[in-house]
Amino acid sequence: MNLVRVLMVDDHLMLAEALSARLSEVPELWVVGHCATSDPRLAEVAQRSRPDVIALDVEPAGTATGSLVRQLRETLPTAAIVVLTGTGDARQAVEAARAGAAAWVRKESSVEQLTEVLRGVSRGHSWYPPELLGPVLRELREDAARAGQRGGPLDVLSDRERDVLCGMVAGKRGAQIAEELLISTETVRTHTRSILAKLRVHSQLEAVSVACAAGLRVDADAEPDIRL
Template sequence: MNLVRVLMVDDHLMLAEALSARLAEVSELWVVGHCATSDPRLSEVVQRSRPDVIALDVEPAGTATGRLVRQLRETLPSAEIVVLTGIRDVRQAVDAAREGAAAWVRKESSVEELTAVLHGVSRGHNWYPPDLLGPVLRELREDAARAGQRNGPLDVLSDRERDVLSGMVAGKRGAQIAEELLISPETVRTHTRSILAKLQVHSQLEAVSVACAAGLSVDADADR
């Protein structure tokens, strides 16, 4: 079995360290480090440690769970995300799955179960507990159905570009959008240029006008 590099991301650092020590006893796993979920250097830690799997506690993220998972996926696309948390929140589970989290495991799970999931996702498998799997699959099916029905002017935009555009509609500056989306101001500028090109407009004001005419809901997108 191949060695799997694991990064622990959890605000409860003492628990993360204790679990890391237990996982270190598993010969096929290598815990390459741990970092707080709220650490502003999280992306740097991920890039430096280059894990195969990121074990992530989403409890501190709350409604920003989807954005956090997306940030990690964009930082290191090759890494799989395993949510390792003590909570059962259907909305957070759906948001995590929507943004590409491969698994959801509760902290009270045994080391053997966690080890099996970590190895499984490294081979392309997915795992959600039965009580969350139903709502997650239902939401993803509805997403697919909505995607098949799209024909509006904003449908050329990616989800992240829609997030940036929502911030523009709300009158936020680039730095504030970057902070809320957990991306850099330069990334916001890149998305903004892409938005203008895709919408075939020449200014942010025109882009906002198109978004408002298309009925872009700032509140709905902000909570996604």
């Protein structure tokens, strides 16, 4: 019998420990560790634990949900990510799906349901609750349609450069972008220089103008504070 190695990532460590104890009673599952979502050593813990599945609470990440999921995917490309959270925010679900999360499970779900999802994603399956599946599929279809339209000015950017550009469009300072993306301010500066070069512009203001003209969307709740 192949064991499914599971890493629990949740800021509510007592809850994570209690759930880990219950999951440890399932013969096919092996909880290899737990870590806080906000722990700066998250990537290191994930690499050391070598999980097959990461059960991740994205609620503390807020608008940085996609960046958090993407970071874990980049750290452990072979690990499936199951969002296990108390929030039902459709925007977070869409961003998680875009970044590669295989499933979304509410914390109030039964252990039996969670166990079924954990087993499933380890075999390549996906699962989103019905109330979130519609928005997720709609946005992913629109993403696919936009991707099929060649020649967009932002097509030259990498996913991480797009993340940085989104922060710029939202009017965020470099330090805030770095904090939300879980990268250093120097890395943000490096991505910014690359963005300017690829878009053939000379300032962040010009880059923001190009992004807005290309239809780049940001969180509607973001508070603009452009200081370039």
